[in-house]
Amino acid sequence: MELLKKKIIEDGRILEGNILKVDNFLNHQLDIGLLNEIGKEFKKIFSHKKITKILTAEVSGIAIAAIAAQYFDVPVVFAKKTESKNLDQETYEGSVYSYTKGKYYKIRVSKRYISKEDHILIIDDFLANGQAILGLKEVVDASGANLVAAGVVIEKGFQEGGKILREANLEVHALATIDAMVNGKVVFRNHEQY
Ligand code: G4P
Ligand code: NA
Ligand code: NA
Numbered sequence: 001m002e003l004l005k006k007k008i009i010e011d012g013r014i015l016e017g018n019i020l021k022v023d024n025f026l027n028h029q030l031d032i033g034l035l036n037e038i039g040k041e042f043k044k045i046f047s048h049k050k051i052t053k054i055l056t057a058e059v060s061g062i063a064i065a066a067i068a069a070q071y072f073d074v075p076v077v078f079a080k081k082t083e084s085k086n087l088d089q090e091t092y093e094g095s096v097y098s099y100t101k102g103k104y105y106k107i108r109v110s111k112r113y114i115s116k117e118d119h120i121l122i123i124d125d126f127l128a129n130g131q132a133i134l135g136l137k138e139v140v141d142a143s144g145a146n147l148v149a150a151g152v153v154i155e156k157g158f159q160e161g162g163k164i165l166r167e168a169n170l171e172v173h174a175l176a177t178i179d180a181m182v183n184g185k186v187v188f189r190n191h192e193q194y
Helices: 002-011 023-027 032-045 060-072 131-143 161-167
Strands: 013-015 019-021 053-057 076-079 091-098 103-110 119-127 146-156 172-182 185-188
Touching: 002 023, 002 032, 002 146, 002 172, 002 185, 019 023, 023 060, 032 060, 032 146, 032 172, 053 060, 053 131, 060 076, 060 119, 076 103, 076 131, 091 131, 103 131, 119 131, 119 161, 131 146, 131 161, 146 161, 161 172
Parallel strands: 053 076, 053 119, 119 146, 146 172
Antiparallel strands: 013 019, 091 103, 172 185
C-alpha cells in the first residue's frame, strides 16, 4: 500500500532493537484519513470472503479494526488482556508469549461475542513474532468459529511471525512488509501480497 509506505518513510522512527515507532499515525496519535484508507484496502483484499466479525486485541488493534469494520459492515470484538470483574466468567482464552516480558499472558473473549457460526477476520497493527495472532487464533479455534484470514498493517518480514502463521495454514496479508531496517532506513518488500 503506497500511501502507508510513504507515511512509514516520512513519519516512522527506527529505534534500537529493530523497533519501528509509528506513534505519529498508528500507535498513539491516530491519522484517521490514513486509517480509512487502510480499512478500504483490507476490504479490497478480503472482499471475496464471507466475514461476519472482525477480531483484534487491545490496545493498538482496536482503532484499526473499528475503522476497517465500517467497510465490512460487521461488529468488532477485541480480546481483553486484563481480567476484569465485568468480563463474563464464560470466556474463550488464548495465551500469548511476550518476548519482551519473557512470559505468557492470557487474552480473553466472552463466549457471548463469538460463536461457531462466525466467520472471523483477525486484524492487528504489527506482525512480528506472531504471538498475538496465534493467541487470537486459539480464541477462535476454541469457539469453533471459522478463522478466515488475518490482515496486518505492518509485517516485520525479518521476524518469524509470518512464517509461523502461514505454516499453520492461516492466510495472512500485510499492507506493508518490511524486510530490513538498515542505517536508519526501512527496506520494504517489493510485493505486498503473496
Ligand atoms: P507479535 O507477537 O504481536 O507479533 O509481536 P511481539 O510479541 O514480537 O511484540 C510485542 C508487542 O510489540 C506487540 O504489541 C507488537 O504489536 C509490538 N511490536 C512488535 N514489533 C514492533 C515494532 O517494530 N514497532 C511497534 N510499534 N510495535 C511493535 P502488543 O503487545 O500486542 O501491544 P499493544 O500495543 O497492542 O497493546
Ligand atoms: Na498489537
Ligand atoms: Na503494539
